[in-house]
Amino acid sequence: MSTVAGPAPHLGLGRRGERLAARHLQKLGFVVLSQNWRCREGELDIVATDGRTLVVCEVKTRAGQNFGDPAEAVTAEKIARIRRITGQWLRAFSLGWCPIRFDVISVLVGPTGPPRLKHFPGAF
Template sequence: MSITVRDPGNGGSRTRGKRSHLDLGRRGEDLAARYLTERGLIVLSRNWRCREGELDIVATDRSTLVVCEVKTRSGRRFGEPAEAVTEDKQARIRRITSRWLSEFQVGWCPIRFDVLSVDCPPGGEPTVRHIPGAF
């Protein structure tokens, strides 16, 4: 499912290099979090970190824990954003999810791993493509 999301931001930084890359990523995560909450999910954590890495968004639909990997791109030079979620990345996200569950003392619950692919074309409206149960 793909949807255009209203972005109240100023279009992000136009500076070059690492800072603009980080700004683009944060903008994509903000849009993804809003997309999820507008669809009734409750965001439990954003950018949760441990020594193994980071979970972008952990949410719930009140019956399932939904771990979301957000990939944001401003163009297709490096391919579809969701293509960046490799098997190695998926395995790392699963390991980090175990740490999250332990940290927050969450017992058994159904878990779903989603990918949110955010396109932020320069001068255009961003779109969010949600892939539930991506891995």
């Protein structure tokens, strides 16, 4: 009998949160340019624009608040990494200087009710 393991449950939860966050941004009028863009150093969850500003969003999704609000998981080390990866994204797409904003979107998916999303523009 062969068993093939699927993706870890937390990865599915994270992808669900990223889809909800992307839809949220689109409802606000943003155009999503990249999702889950990867390079050797890491990944950017969402890169979007409002036509004037490039917005890099870190999405944190949790199934409960046992470890606090999901946004609290964005550490100084994570912020530094996101800033470095954003530079790589800009080079990969041959973009020069442009205004950039870094947002955090927190998604809390509880056992009942709809997911709760909090958007923190300019969080870092």
